[in-house]
Amino acid sequence: QVQLVESGGGLVQAGASLSLSCATSGRTFSSYHMGWFRQAPGKEREFVGVISANGGSTYYAGVVKGRFTISRDNAKNTVYLQMNSLTPEDTAVYYCAATKIYVVINPRSYDYWGQGTQVTVSS
Secondary structure: OOOEEEEOOEEEEOOOOEEEEEEEOOOOHHHOEEEEEEEOOOOOOEEEEEEOOOOOOEEEOOOOEOOEEEEEEOOOOEEEEEEOOOOHHHOEEEEEEEEOOOOOOOHHHOOEEOOOEEEEEEO
């Protein structure tokens, strides 16, 4: 069992940066690839990016590539999402999730989910 807890969300202005964290419990964190998703009101959950279990590889959705960076610290059982040049279109609840399959963008392929953290970007 893996428990995930996101933090770091908040309200920022367009153009600002924000860093999210996802702390996990369990001794198997380093065996999971970790993804980030987001969901805006009235929209389906959207893939943001994923990092491989050893942190050596990442893959991003086109809409965030070049602006968002995912990293992880397996010693701290934590994965991060650094978001730069935020726009109002980035407003959503952001979720981290764990999967044994790399690379997958389908939320159904992820085994464990956090509760989400709200990111709001004002114009």
